[in-house]
Amino acid sequence: MNAMLKTVTFAFAAVMASMASPSLTKADEKPPVKLEAAAPKQSPDAVVAKVNGVAITRGEIDRAVKIFLAQNRSPQQPTPEQVEQLEEGALEQMIAAEVLYQAGVKQAPKDVEKLADEKVAQGKARFPSQEEFEKALNANSLTEKELKELTRKDIIINNLVEKEVASRITVPDSEAEKFYKENIDKFKRPESIKASHILVGVDSKASAEDKKKAREKADGLLKKIKEGGDFAVLAKENSTCPSSAQGGDLGYFGKGQMVPPFEKAAFSLKPGEVSDVVETQFGYHIIKLTEKKEAETAKFSDEKDKIKEYLKNQKMQQAVAEYITELKGKAKVERMEAAAK
Structure with a gap:
Protein backbone atom coordinates (compact mmCIF):
# COMPACT_ATOMS: atom_id res chain seq x y z
CA MET A 1 0.00 0.00 0.00
CA ASN A 2 2.83 2.44 0.73
CA ALA A 3 4.08 2.32 -2.87
CA MET A 4 0.59 3.22 -4.05
CA LEU A 5 0.23 6.10 -1.61
CA LYS A 6 3.45 7.68 -2.86
CA THR A 7 1.58 8.47 -6.06
CA VAL A 8 -1.14 10.16 -4.04
CA THR A 9 0.63 11.95 -1.19
CA PHE A 10 3.33 13.34 -3.45
CA ALA A 11 4.66 16.01 -1.13
CA PHE A 12 4.16 14.13 2.12
CA ALA A 13 5.69 10.83 1.01
CA ALA A 14 8.53 12.53 -0.86
CA VAL A 15 9.57 14.54 2.17
CA MET A 16 9.40 11.53 4.47
CA ALA A 17 11.42 9.38 2.06
CA SER A 18 13.98 12.12 1.70
CA MET A 19 14.27 12.55 5.48
CA ALA A 20 14.64 8.80 5.91
CA SER A 21 17.78 8.58 3.78
CA PRO A 22 20.64 10.45 5.50
CA SER A 23 23.32 7.86 4.76
CA LEU A 24 24.48 8.97 1.32
CA THR A 25 28.21 8.88 0.81
CA LYS A 26 30.08 11.81 -0.69
CA ALA A 27 30.32 9.89 -3.94
CA ASP A 28 26.52 9.77 -4.14
CA GLU A 29 25.99 13.47 -3.56
CA LYS A 30 25.22 15.74 -6.49
CA PRO A 31 24.91 19.50 -6.79
CA PRO A 32 21.40 20.84 -6.15
CA VAL A 33 19.20 20.89 -9.23
CA LYS A 34 18.56 24.39 -10.51
CA LEU A 35 15.03 24.69 -11.80
CA GLU A 36 14.70 26.60 -15.03
CA ALA A 37 11.20 27.98 -15.03
CA ALA A 38 9.38 28.65 -18.29
CA ALA A 39 8.34 32.02 -16.86
CA PRO A 40 9.07 34.08 -13.72
CA LYS A 41 7.38 32.60 -10.66
CA GLN A 42 5.35 34.37 -8.03
CA SER A 43 6.17 34.52 -4.34
CA PRO A 44 6.34 31.21 -2.42
CA ASP A 45 3.28 32.46 -0.51
CA ALA A 46 1.23 32.87 -3.69
CA VAL A 47 -1.87 30.65 -3.63
CA VAL A 48 -1.90 28.20 -6.54
CA ALA A 49 -5.10 26.35 -5.62
CA LYS A 50 -7.69 25.98 -2.89
CA VAL A 51 -9.53 22.87 -1.68
CA ASN A 52 -12.63 23.84 0.28
CA GLY A 53 -10.89 27.12 1.09
CA VAL A 54 -7.57 25.52 2.17
CA ALA A 55 -4.68 27.00 0.19
CA ILE A 56 -1.90 25.18 -1.66
CA THR A 57 0.96 27.60 -2.21
CA ARG A 58 3.63 28.08 -4.86
CA GLY A 59 6.27 27.30 -2.22
CA GLU A 60 4.71 23.90 -1.48
CA ILE A 61 4.69 23.00 -5.18
CA ASP A 62 8.30 24.13 -5.65
CA ARG A 63 9.40 22.14 -2.61
CA ALA A 64 7.63 18.99 -3.85
CA VAL A 65 9.28 19.25 -7.28
CA LYS A 66 12.69 19.94 -5.75
CA ILE A 67 12.47 16.86 -3.54
CA PHE A 68 11.24 14.71 -6.43
CA LEU A 69 14.20 15.74 -8.59
CA ALA A 70 16.66 15.19 -5.72
CA GLN A 71 15.32 11.69 -5.11
CA ASN A 72 15.47 10.68 -8.77
CA ARG A 73 18.88 12.29 -9.32
CA SER A 74 18.56 12.83 -13.03
CA PRO A 75 22.00 13.42 -14.62
CA GLN A 76 20.55 16.24 -16.73
CA GLN A 77 18.92 19.50 -15.77
CA PRO A 78 15.18 19.41 -16.54
CA THR A 79 13.96 21.70 -19.32
CA PRO A 80 11.40 24.43 -18.53
CA GLU A 81 8.76 22.26 -20.21
CA GLN A 82 9.66 19.27 -18.00
CA VAL A 83 9.57 21.47 -14.89
CA GLU A 84 6.12 22.71 -15.90
CA GLN A 85 4.90 19.12 -16.28
CA LEU A 86 6.33 18.19 -12.88
CA GLU A 87 4.68 21.21 -11.30
CA GLU A 88 1.33 20.30 -12.82
CA GLY A 89 1.69 16.72 -11.61
CA ALA A 90 2.67 17.90 -8.13
CA LEU A 91 -0.32 20.24 -7.97
CA GLU A 92 -2.75 17.50 -9.03
CA GLN A 93 -1.37 15.12 -6.43
CA MET A 94 -1.38 17.75 -3.70
CA ILE A 95 -5.02 18.52 -4.46
CA ALA A 96 -5.74 14.79 -4.24
CA ALA A 97 -3.84 14.58 -0.96
CA GLU A 98 -5.78 17.53 0.46
CA VAL A 99 -9.21 16.09 -0.36
CA LEU A 100 -8.11 12.80 1.21
CA TYR A 101 -6.78 14.58 4.28
CA GLN A 102 -9.94 16.61 4.76
CA ALA A 103 -12.07 13.48 4.44
CA GLY A 104 -9.78 11.62 6.81
CA VAL A 105 -9.72 14.15 9.65
CA LYS A 106 -13.07 12.90 10.93
CA GLN A 107 -11.66 9.38 11.19
CA ALA A 108 -8.18 10.31 12.41
CA PRO A 109 -6.62 7.92 14.96
CA LYS A 110 -7.12 9.22 18.51
CA ASP A 111 -3.37 9.03 19.11
CA VAL A 112 -2.38 10.69 15.82
CA GLU A 113 -0.22 13.31 17.56
CA LYS A 114 1.69 10.60 19.43
CA LEU A 115 2.09 8.57 16.25
CA ALA A 116 3.43 11.61 14.39
CA ASP A 117 5.90 12.38 17.19
CA GLU A 118 7.13 8.78 17.14
CA LYS A 119 7.54 8.72 13.36
CA VAL A 120 9.50 11.97 13.36
CA ALA A 121 11.64 10.71 16.25
CA GLN A 122 12.40 7.52 14.32
CA GLY A 123 13.51 9.58 11.33
CA LYS A 124 15.61 11.86 13.51
CA ALA A 125 17.31 8.87 15.16
CA ARG A 126 18.81 7.88 11.81
CA PHE A 127 20.94 11.01 11.79
CA PRO A 128 24.25 11.10 13.66
CA SER A 129 23.45 14.45 15.28
CA GLN A 130 20.81 17.15 15.69
CA GLU A 131 22.93 19.32 13.40
CA GLU A 132 22.77 16.79 10.57
CA PHE A 133 19.01 16.41 11.07
CA GLU A 134 18.51 20.16 10.84
CA LYS A 135 20.74 20.31 7.77
CA ALA A 136 18.46 17.78 6.06
CA LEU A 137 15.41 19.80 7.08
CA ASN A 138 16.94 22.96 5.63
CA ALA A 139 17.77 21.15 2.40
CA ASN A 140 14.06 20.38 2.05
CA SER A 141 13.01 23.93 3.04
CA LEU A 142 11.33 22.55 6.17
CA THR A 143 11.19 23.21 9.87
CA GLU A 144 10.77 20.38 12.36
CA LYS A 145 7.27 21.68 13.12
CA GLU A 146 6.36 21.53 9.42
CA LEU A 147 7.79 18.03 9.12
CA LYS A 148 5.61 16.87 12.00
CA GLU A 149 2.54 18.42 10.36
CA LEU A 150 3.29 16.66 7.07
CA THR A 151 3.78 13.42 8.97
CA ARG A 152 0.51 13.87 10.84
CA LYS A 153 -1.34 14.42 7.58
CA ASP A 154 0.34 11.38 6.05
CA ILE A 155 -0.87 9.21 8.96
CA ILE A 156 -4.42 10.51 8.61
CA ILE A 157 -4.45 9.87 4.85
CA ASN A 158 -3.06 6.35 5.27
CA ASN A 159 -5.65 5.61 7.93
CA LEU A 160 -8.48 6.81 5.68
CA VAL A 161 -7.32 4.84 2.66
CA GLU A 162 -6.92 1.71 4.78
CA LYS A 163 -10.46 2.00 6.17
CA GLU A 164 -12.33 3.21 3.11
CA VAL A 165 -10.44 1.46 0.31
CA ALA A 166 -7.88 -1.17 1.28
CA SER A 167 -10.07 -3.02 3.77
CA ARG A 168 -12.71 -3.56 1.10
CA ILE A 169 -10.40 -5.07 -1.51
CA THR A 170 -10.01 -8.83 -1.72
CA VAL A 171 -8.24 -11.14 -4.13
CA PRO A 172 -9.62 -14.71 -4.12
CA ASP A 173 -7.26 -17.64 -4.68
CA SER A 174 -9.01 -18.40 -7.97
CA GLU A 175 -8.10 -14.96 -9.34
CA ALA A 176 -4.48 -15.37 -8.28
CA GLU A 177 -4.31 -18.83 -9.88
CA LYS A 178 -5.78 -17.47 -13.13
CA PHE A 179 -3.08 -14.77 -13.19
CA TYR A 180 -0.41 -17.43 -12.54
CA LYS A 181 -1.56 -19.61 -15.45
CA GLU A 182 -1.88 -16.69 -17.86
CA ASN A 183 1.59 -15.38 -16.96
CA ILE A 184 3.47 -18.62 -16.44
CA ASP A 185 6.61 -17.26 -18.15
CA LYS A 186 6.98 -14.72 -15.34
CA PHE A 187 7.48 -17.59 -12.89
CA LYS A 188 10.24 -19.41 -14.76
CA ARG A 189 13.52 -19.29 -12.87
CA PRO A 190 16.78 -19.69 -14.81
CA ALA A 295 16.23 -23.91 -13.94
CA GLU A 296 12.63 -24.35 -12.79
CA THR A 297 9.13 -22.93 -12.80
CA ALA A 298 8.06 -21.67 -9.40
CA LYS A 299 5.00 -23.43 -7.97
CA PHE A 300 1.77 -21.51 -7.56
CA SER A 301 1.65 -22.42 -3.87
CA ASP A 302 5.02 -20.70 -3.36
CA GLU A 303 4.04 -17.58 -5.29
CA LYS A 304 0.38 -17.25 -4.29
CA ASP A 305 0.87 -14.65 -1.57
CA LYS A 306 3.08 -12.47 -3.77
CA ILE A 307 0.57 -12.66 -6.63
CA LYS A 308 -2.32 -11.73 -4.36
CA GLU A 309 -0.37 -8.77 -2.98
CA TYR A 310 0.45 -7.62 -6.53
CA LEU A 311 -3.15 -7.91 -7.68
CA LYS A 312 -4.38 -6.13 -4.56
CA ASN A 313 -2.02 -3.23 -5.24
CA GLN A 314 -3.32 -3.05 -8.82
CA LYS A 315 -6.90 -2.87 -7.54
CA MET A 316 -5.82 -0.31 -4.96
CA GLN A 317 -4.48 2.02 -7.64
CA GLN A 318 -7.80 1.94 -9.43
CA ALA A 319 -9.94 2.13 -6.30
CA VAL A 320 -8.01 5.08 -4.81
CA ALA A 321 -8.23 6.98 -8.10
CA GLU A 322 -11.99 6.44 -8.15
CA TYR A 323 -12.28 7.43 -4.49
CA ILE A 324 -10.34 10.65 -5.09
CA THR A 325 -12.58 11.47 -8.06
CA GLU A 326 -15.60 10.94 -5.81
CA LEU A 327 -14.17 13.21 -3.09
CA LYS A 328 -13.24 15.91 -5.62
CA GLY A 329 -16.80 15.86 -6.91
CA LYS A 330 -18.02 16.79 -3.43
CA ALA A 331 -15.31 19.36 -2.76
CA LYS A 332 -14.83 22.92 -3.96
CA VAL A 333 -11.53 22.88 -5.85
CA GLU A 334 -10.29 26.23 -7.17
CA ARG A 335 -7.21 26.67 -9.34
CA MET A 336 -5.64 30.11 -9.56
CA GLU A 337 -4.31 29.92 -13.11
CA ALA A 338 -2.34 33.16 -12.86
CA ALA A 339 -0.42 31.90 -9.85
CA ALA A 340 0.12 28.45 -11.32
CA LYS A 341 2.19 29.81 -14.18
Whole structure:
Protein backbone atom coordinates (compact mmCIF):
# COMPACT_ATOMS: atom_id res chain seq x y z
CA MET A 1 0.00 0.00 0.00
CA ASN A 2 2.83 2.44 0.73
CA ALA A 3 4.08 2.32 -2.87
CA MET A 4 0.59 3.22 -4.05
CA LEU A 5 0.23 6.10 -1.61
CA LYS A 6 3.45 7.68 -2.86
CA THR A 7 1.58 8.47 -6.06
CA VAL A 8 -1.14 10.16 -4.04
CA THR A 9 0.63 11.95 -1.19
CA PHE A 10 3.33 13.34 -3.45
CA ALA A 11 4.66 16.01 -1.13
CA PHE A 12 4.16 14.13 2.12
CA ALA A 13 5.69 10.83 1.01
CA ALA A 14 8.53 12.53 -0.86
CA VAL A 15 9.57 14.54 2.17
CA MET A 16 9.40 11.53 4.47
CA ALA A 17 11.42 9.38 2.06
CA SER A 18 13.98 12.12 1.70
CA MET A 19 14.27 12.55 5.48
CA ALA A 20 14.64 8.80 5.91
CA SER A 21 17.78 8.58 3.78
CA PRO A 22 20.64 10.45 5.50
CA SER A 23 23.32 7.86 4.76
CA LEU A 24 24.48 8.97 1.32
CA THR A 25 28.21 8.88 0.81
CA LYS A 26 30.08 11.81 -0.69
CA ALA A 27 30.32 9.89 -3.94
CA ASP A 28 26.52 9.77 -4.14
CA GLU A 29 25.99 13.47 -3.56
CA LYS A 30 25.22 15.74 -6.49
CA PRO A 31 24.91 19.50 -6.79
CA PRO A 32 21.40 20.84 -6.15
CA VAL A 33 19.20 20.89 -9.23
CA LYS A 34 18.56 24.39 -10.51
CA LEU A 35 15.03 24.69 -11.80
CA GLU A 36 14.70 26.60 -15.03
CA ALA A 37 11.20 27.98 -15.03
CA ALA A 38 9.38 28.65 -18.29
CA ALA A 39 8.34 32.02 -16.86
CA PRO A 40 9.07 34.08 -13.72
CA LYS A 41 7.38 32.60 -10.66
CA GLN A 42 5.35 34.37 -8.03
CA SER A 43 6.17 34.52 -4.34
CA PRO A 44 6.34 31.21 -2.42
CA ASP A 45 3.28 32.46 -0.51
CA ALA A 46 1.23 32.87 -3.69
CA VAL A 47 -1.87 30.65 -3.63
CA VAL A 48 -1.90 28.20 -6.54
CA ALA A 49 -5.10 26.35 -5.62
CA LYS A 50 -7.69 25.98 -2.89
CA VAL A 51 -9.53 22.87 -1.68
CA ASN A 52 -12.63 23.84 0.28
CA GLY A 53 -10.89 27.12 1.09
CA VAL A 54 -7.57 25.52 2.17
CA ALA A 55 -4.68 27.00 0.19
CA ILE A 56 -1.90 25.18 -1.66
CA THR A 57 0.96 27.60 -2.21
CA ARG A 58 3.63 28.08 -4.86
CA GLY A 59 6.27 27.30 -2.22
CA GLU A 60 4.71 23.90 -1.48
CA ILE A 61 4.69 23.00 -5.18
CA ASP A 62 8.30 24.13 -5.65
CA ARG A 63 9.40 22.14 -2.61
CA ALA A 64 7.63 18.99 -3.85
CA VAL A 65 9.28 19.25 -7.28
CA LYS A 66 12.69 19.94 -5.75
CA ILE A 67 12.47 16.86 -3.54
CA PHE A 68 11.24 14.71 -6.43
CA LEU A 69 14.20 15.74 -8.59
CA ALA A 70 16.66 15.19 -5.72
CA GLN A 71 15.32 11.69 -5.11
CA ASN A 72 15.47 10.68 -8.77
CA ARG A 73 18.88 12.29 -9.32
CA SER A 74 18.56 12.83 -13.03
CA PRO A 75 22.00 13.42 -14.62
CA GLN A 76 20.55 16.24 -16.73
CA GLN A 77 18.92 19.50 -15.77
CA PRO A 78 15.18 19.41 -16.54
CA THR A 79 13.96 21.70 -19.32
CA PRO A 80 11.40 24.43 -18.53
CA GLU A 81 8.76 22.26 -20.21
CA GLN A 82 9.66 19.27 -18.00
CA VAL A 83 9.57 21.47 -14.89
CA GLU A 84 6.12 22.71 -15.90
CA GLN A 85 4.90 19.12 -16.28
CA LEU A 86 6.33 18.19 -12.88
CA GLU A 87 4.68 21.21 -11.30
CA GLU A 88 1.33 20.30 -12.82
CA GLY A 89 1.69 16.72 -11.61
CA ALA A 90 2.67 17.90 -8.13
CA LEU A 91 -0.32 20.24 -7.97
CA GLU A 92 -2.75 17.50 -9.03
CA GLN A 93 -1.37 15.12 -6.43
CA MET A 94 -1.38 17.75 -3.70
CA ILE A 95 -5.02 18.52 -4.46
CA ALA A 96 -5.74 14.79 -4.24
CA ALA A 97 -3.84 14.58 -0.96
CA GLU A 98 -5.78 17.53 0.46
CA VAL A 99 -9.21 16.09 -0.36
CA LEU A 100 -8.11 12.80 1.21
CA TYR A 101 -6.78 14.58 4.28
CA GLN A 102 -9.94 16.61 4.76
CA ALA A 103 -12.07 13.48 4.44
CA GLY A 104 -9.78 11.62 6.81
CA VAL A 105 -9.72 14.15 9.65
CA LYS A 106 -13.07 12.90 10.93
CA GLN A 107 -11.66 9.38 11.19
CA ALA A 108 -8.18 10.31 12.41
CA PRO A 109 -6.62 7.92 14.96
CA LYS A 110 -7.12 9.22 18.51
CA ASP A 111 -3.37 9.03 19.11
CA VAL A 112 -2.38 10.69 15.82
CA GLU A 113 -0.22 13.31 17.56
CA LYS A 114 1.69 10.60 19.43
CA LEU A 115 2.09 8.57 16.25
CA ALA A 116 3.43 11.61 14.39
CA ASP A 117 5.90 12.38 17.19
CA GLU A 118 7.13 8.78 17.14
CA LYS A 119 7.54 8.72 13.36
CA VAL A 120 9.50 11.97 13.36
CA ALA A 121 11.64 10.71 16.25
CA GLN A 122 12.40 7.52 14.32
CA GLY A 123 13.51 9.58 11.33
CA LYS A 124 15.61 11.86 13.51
CA ALA A 125 17.31 8.87 15.16
CA ARG A 126 18.81 7.88 11.81
CA PHE A 127 20.94 11.01 11.79
CA PRO A 128 24.25 11.10 13.66
CA SER A 129 23.45 14.45 15.28
CA GLN A 130 20.81 17.15 15.69
CA GLU A 131 22.93 19.32 13.40
CA GLU A 132 22.77 16.79 10.57
CA PHE A 133 19.01 16.41 11.07
CA GLU A 134 18.51 20.16 10.84
CA LYS A 135 20.74 20.31 7.77
CA ALA A 136 18.46 17.78 6.06
CA LEU A 137 15.41 19.80 7.08
CA ASN A 138 16.94 22.96 5.63
CA ALA A 139 17.77 21.15 2.40
CA ASN A 140 14.06 20.38 2.05
CA SER A 141 13.01 23.93 3.04
CA LEU A 142 11.33 22.55 6.17
CA THR A 143 11.19 23.21 9.87
CA GLU A 144 10.77 20.38 12.36
CA LYS A 145 7.27 21.68 13.12
CA GLU A 146 6.36 21.53 9.42
CA LEU A 147 7.79 18.03 9.12
CA LYS A 148 5.61 16.87 12.00
CA GLU A 149 2.54 18.42 10.36
CA LEU A 150 3.29 16.66 7.07
CA THR A 151 3.78 13.42 8.97
CA ARG A 152 0.51 13.87 10.84
CA LYS A 153 -1.34 14.42 7.58
CA ASP A 154 0.34 11.38 6.05
CA ILE A 155 -0.87 9.21 8.96
CA ILE A 156 -4.42 10.51 8.61
CA ILE A 157 -4.45 9.87 4.85
CA ASN A 158 -3.06 6.35 5.27
CA ASN A 159 -5.65 5.61 7.93
CA LEU A 160 -8.48 6.81 5.68
CA VAL A 161 -7.32 4.84 2.66
CA GLU A 162 -6.92 1.71 4.78
CA LYS A 163 -10.46 2.00 6.17
CA GLU A 164 -12.33 3.21 3.11
CA VAL A 165 -10.44 1.46 0.31
CA ALA A 166 -7.88 -1.17 1.28
CA SER A 167 -10.07 -3.02 3.77
CA ARG A 168 -12.71 -3.56 1.10
CA ILE A 169 -10.40 -5.07 -1.51
CA THR A 170 -10.01 -8.83 -1.72
CA VAL A 171 -8.24 -11.14 -4.13
CA PRO A 172 -9.62 -14.71 -4.12
CA ASP A 173 -7.26 -17.64 -4.68
CA SER A 174 -9.01 -18.40 -7.97
CA GLU A 175 -8.10 -14.96 -9.34
CA ALA A 176 -4.48 -15.37 -8.28
CA GLU A 177 -4.31 -18.83 -9.88
CA LYS A 178 -5.78 -17.47 -13.13
CA PHE A 179 -3.08 -14.77 -13.19
CA TYR A 180 -0.41 -17.43 -12.54
CA LYS A 181 -1.56 -19.61 -15.45
CA GLU A 182 -1.88 -16.69 -17.86
CA ASN A 183 1.59 -15.38 -16.96
CA ILE A 184 3.47 -18.62 -16.44
CA ASP A 185 6.61 -17.26 -18.15
CA LYS A 186 6.98 -14.72 -15.34
CA PHE A 187 7.48 -17.59 -12.89
CA LYS A 188 10.24 -19.41 -14.76
CA ARG A 189 13.52 -19.29 -12.87
CA PRO A 190 16.78 -19.69 -14.81
CA GLU A 191 19.69 -21.69 -13.44
CA SER A 192 21.40 -19.84 -10.62
CA ILE A 193 24.29 -20.43 -8.26
CA LYS A 194 25.50 -19.21 -4.91
CA ALA A 195 29.21 -18.55 -4.71
CA SER A 196 31.91 -16.85 -2.68
CA HIS A 197 35.14 -15.39 -3.96
CA ILE A 198 38.43 -13.87 -2.91
CA LEU A 199 39.53 -10.96 -5.06
CA VAL A 200 43.10 -9.74 -5.23
CA GLY A 201 42.31 -6.46 -6.91
CA VAL A 202 44.57 -4.88 -9.48
CA ASP A 203 43.76 -2.30 -12.13
CA SER A 204 43.66 -3.58 -15.71
CA LYS A 205 46.05 -0.72 -16.59
CA ALA A 206 48.49 -1.57 -13.80
CA SER A 207 52.13 -2.26 -14.57
CA ALA A 208 53.30 -5.77 -15.39
CA GLU A 209 55.15 -5.86 -12.06
CA ASP A 210 52.02 -4.98 -10.05
CA LYS A 211 50.00 -7.59 -11.92
CA LYS A 212 52.68 -10.17 -11.24
CA LYS A 213 52.62 -9.42 -7.50
CA ALA A 214 48.83 -9.65 -7.39
CA ARG A 215 48.89 -12.97 -9.28
CA GLU A 216 51.49 -14.37 -6.93
CA LYS A 217 49.37 -13.38 -3.94
CA ALA A 218 46.32 -15.06 -5.47
CA ASP A 219 48.34 -18.22 -6.20
CA GLY A 220 49.53 -18.23 -2.59
CA LEU A 221 46.00 -17.95 -1.27
CA LEU A 222 44.79 -20.75 -3.53
CA LYS A 223 47.58 -22.96 -2.21
CA LYS A 224 46.47 -22.26 1.39
CA ILE A 225 42.89 -23.17 0.51
CA LYS A 226 43.96 -26.45 -1.09
CA GLU A 227 45.96 -27.20 2.05
CA GLY A 228 42.80 -26.86 4.14
CA GLY A 229 42.68 -23.12 4.85
CA ASP A 230 39.31 -21.63 5.74
CA PHE A 231 37.97 -19.90 2.61
CA ALA A 232 35.78 -17.40 4.51
CA VAL A 233 38.57 -16.42 6.89
CA LEU A 234 41.05 -15.95 4.05
CA ALA A 235 38.45 -13.85 2.19
CA LYS A 236 37.91 -11.60 5.20
CA GLU A 237 41.63 -11.12 5.65
CA ASN A 238 42.69 -10.72 2.02
CA SER A 239 39.88 -9.98 -0.44
CA THR A 240 39.64 -6.44 -1.78
CA CYS A 241 35.96 -6.90 -2.68
CA PRO A 242 33.31 -5.46 -0.28
CA SER A 243 31.97 -9.03 -0.01
CA SER A 244 35.01 -9.77 2.17
CA ALA A 245 32.93 -8.66 5.16
CA GLN A 246 30.67 -11.66 4.50
CA GLY A 247 33.55 -14.05 3.98
CA GLY A 248 33.39 -13.46 0.23
CA ASP A 249 29.73 -14.50 -0.07
CA LEU A 250 28.15 -13.08 -3.24
CA GLY A 251 24.73 -14.65 -2.72
CA TYR A 252 22.76 -16.12 -5.63
CA PHE A 253 23.21 -14.89 -9.20
CA GLY A 254 22.27 -16.08 -12.66
CA LYS A 255 23.95 -15.99 -16.03
CA GLY A 256 24.59 -12.56 -17.45
CA GLN A 257 25.10 -10.93 -14.05
CA MET A 258 28.87 -11.35 -13.77
CA VAL A 259 31.72 -10.60 -16.17
CA PRO A 260 32.22 -13.49 -18.66
CA PRO A 261 35.47 -15.03 -17.30
CA PHE A 262 34.08 -15.07 -13.75
CA GLU A 263 30.72 -16.47 -14.89
CA LYS A 264 32.28 -19.22 -17.00
CA ALA A 265 34.48 -20.40 -14.16
CA ALA A 266 31.75 -20.21 -11.50
CA PHE A 267 29.12 -22.10 -13.49
CA SER A 268 31.61 -24.86 -14.37
CA LEU A 269 32.10 -25.74 -10.69
CA LYS A 270 30.22 -28.27 -8.58
CA PRO A 271 28.99 -27.35 -5.07
CA GLY A 272 31.98 -27.31 -2.72
CA GLU A 273 34.57 -26.99 -5.47
CA VAL A 274 37.09 -24.16 -5.67
CA SER A 275 38.30 -22.71 -8.98
CA ASP A 276 41.82 -22.03 -10.15
CA VAL A 277 42.83 -18.35 -10.18
CA VAL A 278 40.55 -16.47 -12.62
CA GLU A 279 41.63 -13.19 -14.17
CA THR A 280 39.15 -10.41 -14.96
CA GLN A 281 39.46 -6.65 -15.42
CA PHE A 282 39.09 -6.33 -11.64
CA GLY A 283 42.04 -8.51 -10.76
CA TYR A 284 42.47 -12.16 -9.73
CA HIS A 285 39.65 -14.23 -8.27
CA ILE A 286 39.40 -17.52 -6.43
CA ILE A 287 35.82 -18.78 -6.59
CA LYS A 288 34.06 -21.29 -4.35
CA LEU A 289 30.67 -22.65 -5.41
CA THR A 290 28.31 -23.09 -2.47
CA GLU A 291 25.00 -24.10 -4.04
CA LYS A 292 23.43 -24.59 -7.44
CA LYS A 293 19.76 -24.24 -8.39
CA GLU A 294 18.60 -25.78 -11.64
CA ALA A 295 16.23 -23.91 -13.94
CA GLU A 296 12.63 -24.35 -12.79
CA THR A 297 9.13 -22.93 -12.80
CA ALA A 298 8.06 -21.67 -9.40
CA LYS A 299 5.00 -23.43 -7.97
CA PHE A 300 1.77 -21.51 -7.56
CA SER A 301 1.65 -22.42 -3.87
CA ASP A 302 5.02 -20.70 -3.36
CA GLU A 303 4.04 -17.58 -5.29
CA LYS A 304 0.38 -17.25 -4.29
CA ASP A 305 0.87 -14.65 -1.57
CA LYS A 306 3.08 -12.47 -3.77
CA ILE A 307 0.57 -12.66 -6.63
CA LYS A 308 -2.32 -11.73 -4.36
CA GLU A 309 -0.37 -8.77 -2.98
CA TYR A 310 0.45 -7.62 -6.53
CA LEU A 311 -3.15 -7.91 -7.68
CA LYS A 312 -4.38 -6.13 -4.56
CA ASN A 313 -2.02 -3.23 -5.24
CA GLN A 314 -3.32 -3.05 -8.82
CA LYS A 315 -6.90 -2.87 -7.54
CA MET A 316 -5.82 -0.31 -4.96
CA GLN A 317 -4.48 2.02 -7.64
CA GLN A 318 -7.80 1.94 -9.43
CA ALA A 319 -9.94 2.13 -6.30
CA VAL A 320 -8.01 5.08 -4.81
CA ALA A 321 -8.23 6.98 -8.10
CA GLU A 322 -11.99 6.44 -8.15
CA TYR A 323 -12.28 7.43 -4.49
CA ILE A 324 -10.34 10.65 -5.09
CA THR A 325 -12.58 11.47 -8.06
CA GLU A 326 -15.60 10.94 -5.81
CA LEU A 327 -14.17 13.21 -3.09
CA LYS A 328 -13.24 15.91 -5.62
CA GLY A 329 -16.80 15.86 -6.91
CA LYS A 330 -18.02 16.79 -3.43
CA ALA A 331 -15.31 19.36 -2.76
CA LYS A 332 -14.83 22.92 -3.96
CA VAL A 333 -11.53 22.88 -5.85
CA GLU A 334 -10.29 26.23 -7.17
CA ARG A 335 -7.21 26.67 -9.34
CA MET A 336 -5.64 30.11 -9.56
CA GLU A 337 -4.31 29.92 -13.11
CA ALA A 338 -2.34 33.16 -12.86
CA ALA A 339 -0.42 31.90 -9.85
CA ALA A 340 0.12 28.45 -11.32
CA LYS A 341 2.19 29.81 -14.18
